[in-house]
Amino acid sequence: DVKVTQSSRYLVKRTGEKVFLECVQDMDHENMFWYRQDPGLGLRLIYFSYDVKMKEKGDIPEGYSVSREKKERFSLILESASTNQTSMYLCASSLTGSNYGYTFGSGTRLTVV
Amino acid sequence: KNQVEQSPQSLIILEGKNCTLQCNYTVSPFSNLRWYKQDTGRGPVSLTIMTFSENTKSNGRYTATLDADTKQSSLHITASQLSDSASYICVVSAGRGGGNKLTFGTGTQLKVEL
Numbered sequence: 001d002v003k004v005t006q007s008s009r010y011l012v013k014r015t016g017e018k019v020f021l022e023c024v025q026d027m028d029h030e031n032m033f034w035y036r037q038d039p040g041l042g043l044r045l046i047y048f049s050y051d052v053k054m055k056e057k058g059d060i061p062e063g064y065s066v067s068r069e070k071k072e073r074f075s076l077i078l079e080s081a082s083t084n085q086t087s088m089y090l091c092a093s094s095l096t097g098s099n100y101g102y103t104f105g106s107g108t109r110l111t112v113v
Numbered sequence: 114k115n116q117v118e119q120s121p122q123s124l125i126i127l128e129g130k131n132c133t134l135q136c137n138y139t140v141s142p143f144s145n146l147r148w149y150k151q152d153t154g155r156g157p158v159s160l161t162i163m164t165f166s167e168n169t170k171s172n173g174r175y176t177a178t179l180d181a182d183t184k185q186s187s188l189h190i191t192a193s194q195l196s197d198s199a200s201y202i203c204v205v206s207a208g209r210g211g212g213n214k215l216t217f218g219t220g221t222q223l224k225v226e227l
Contacts, residue, residue, distance in 0.1 A: 004156070042117075042202070042217040043157075090156050099145055099164060102215075104156030 003027075004105040006091050012111045019078040021108050023091030031094045032074035033102070034058075034066060036087040043090065049074055050096070081112045115140040117205050117218035125224045130193055134221045136186040136203035144206040148177050148188050151200045151220070160188070160201075193225045 007022035025032065031050055035043040035058075045058030047066040055066050063085060067075045074093075078085055088109050092102040117138045126132050138146070145164045149157035161170045161177040163186070169178050174191045190197055200220040207214050 009154075040219055042219040044217075045215070092156075099162060101147060101159040101162055102157075104149075104158070106156050107154070109154070 004091055004093050004103050006089075006105040006108050008108050009106065010109050010111075012113060013078075013081050015082060015112055017078075017081045017112075019081050019110065019112075021076040021078075021089055021091075021110070023074045023076070023093075023105055024072055025074075025093040025103070026072065027093060027095075027103065028071070029093035029103075030071070030096050032068065033092040033094075034064075034074065034076045035090045035092065036060070037090055037107070038087050046076065081110075083112050086110060086112045115205070115207055115214070115216040117203055117216050119201075119203050119218035119221050121221060122219075123222040123224070125226060126193055128193060128195060128225050128227055132190050132193060132223065134188045134190075134201050134203075134223070136188070136218060138184050138186070138203070138205045138216070138218075140184075140205040140207045140216055142207060143181065143184075144208055146177075146179055146186050147204040147206070148175070148186075149202040149204060151202060153199070157202055190223075195225050195227070198223060198225045 004025045033048040034046045037043050049055050049068045065077045090107045091105040094100050094102045120135045147162045148160040151157040163179045176189045179186045202220045203218040
């Protein structure tokens with residue numbers, strides 16, 4: 001069974017901390033994505049990557065960075081966590097091509113206090 | 114601006130009943146439309162993907178329709194079960210080739226009761 005695995009289901013961090021969210025996929029997908037999901041706003045794209053060491057900004061990249069050193073791993077980094085980054089974070093991966101679906105991880109519920 | 118609007122925002126139905134969820138979009142150029150099911154506290158799971166030339170697609174008790182002329186889609190759930198309780202998200206893909214951009218609706222929250 002193909003999988004996208006996010007390292008933590010729940011995370012509580014303090015304001016100003018550096019936070020790492022890890023995502024690993026075992027499907028040899030080229031593309032990986034980080035979204036955040038907030039009530040009433042739907043999923044919003046933070047960053048995505050089409051290849052190793054490659055990254056592109058999504059719609060809301062401010063306050064975030066990413067790293068993709070290996071094809072299967074895509075990390076989201078909050079350089080200095082703030083309370084407005086409290087959210088559900090979802091990682092996804094896909095093959096290249098317009099009609100391939102996305103496989104999502106189970107999400108990480110991050111609370112910044 | 115690309116937008117995806119879903120209705121209703123929430124819905125409660127009795128087990129065994131049918132229901133239909135709506136999705137209207139203004140996305141250009143249209144590539145495909147997807148419906149996802151998201152259980153509480155979990156990531157979305159794909160139900161269907163439809164391209165411009167497809168006007169209906171089924172996945173078990175789920176049937177999605179697409180009218181590319183009116184830019185509307187619906188998801189029909191037949192003989193609902195308690196396990197259908199979830200958020201259903203409509204997602205429209207814009208663009209050509211591998212550089213597609215997804216626009217997500219905010220979802221319809223469905224609750225199936227006994």
